[in-house]
Amino acid sequence: MTPIALSRLHFPITTLGPGNRIGIWFQGCSIRCPGCISADTWAVRRETTSVEAVIDVMDQWLPNAEGLTVSGGEPFDQPNALTELLQAFRHRSEADILVFSGYPIEKLVPHLERINGLVDALISDPYLVDTPQTKALRGSDNQRLHRLTALGETRFAAYDRAVQSGEKKFDLMMDADGTVWMAGIPARGDFEKLSSHLSNQHHTVLTTQDRSTSRARRGKPHD
Ligand code: SF4
Structure with missing residues (x-):
């Protein structure tokens, strides 16, 4: 095995x-x-x-x-x-x-x-x-x-082409515990947009994106 x-x-x-x-x-x-x-x-x-x-x-x-x-x-x-x-x-x-x-x-x-x-x-x-x-x-x-x-x-x-406008980017799925997850290739900023949209509706959003680059750009230390 x-x-x-x-x-x-x-x-x-x-x-x-x-x-x-x-x-x-x-x-x-x-x-x-x-x-x-x-x-x-x-x-x-x-x-x-x-x-x-x-x-x-x-x-x-x-x-x-x-x-x-x-x-x-x-x-x-x-x-x-x-x-x-x-x-x-x-x-x-x-x-x-x-x-x-x-x-x-x-x-x-x-x-x-x-x-x-x-x-x-x-x-x-x-x-x-x-x-x-x-x-x-x-x-x-x-x-x-x-x-x-x-x-x-x-x-x-x-x-072997450019990504087309309107092309489907995500499959959206929900696990048994209610966790929603996405498969696909998001454009940069998509997670932030989704997070902001859902936060405005009082949902808690945790994403799996590595934040080290944005922290570095903001001058904050890494974890
Ligand atoms: S860190 Fe690993 S999982 Fe993430 S994009 Fe690079 S190779 Fe893929």
Whole structure:
């Protein structure tokens, strides 16, 4: 049983690739880009589950899943679990696989060669908070979309473009305890706008965005 540390698992996700997709967010990220919107996924936690258990949950969704999106956290920080998960998915489904990584692809080449053909499309490179944000599926324009297989070419060629005005940015979901969470790639300032709007209506809003850059800009010390 290969252990895997996960933050979330959900279906359907519609904002991180084409069609209705299974979304898997790994827990733990050693890259820690300033301004990351998913800072809650940085910590390496002791609790893990197994790849087999994740596959068991995913099985119910496979007949309707048009793709798998793996994000985080940093999926390649758990290379064995990632490989096993993708192998199991590919064995069960013909749907495409998209992986987000904060590492440059050049650093991932040995791993990608070992799992040849399992990743159809890869978004690589760290999130840079001061870089423009105009490209589809990317949080900052330095990030690169790599179409690594014929299926990746077919499914993701259409994403080599600027983000379109009015394009859906978020999937909004609610956990059993009433926590609302979002999947997608928000524009900068979206969290602040949402937070301000809901606070005006007397709701409490906690976001997962790393605040170190805004604190630094305001001249306040880091925690
Ligand atoms: S953007 Fe991705 S790689 Fe960068 S800190 Fe956040 S989770 Fe890690």
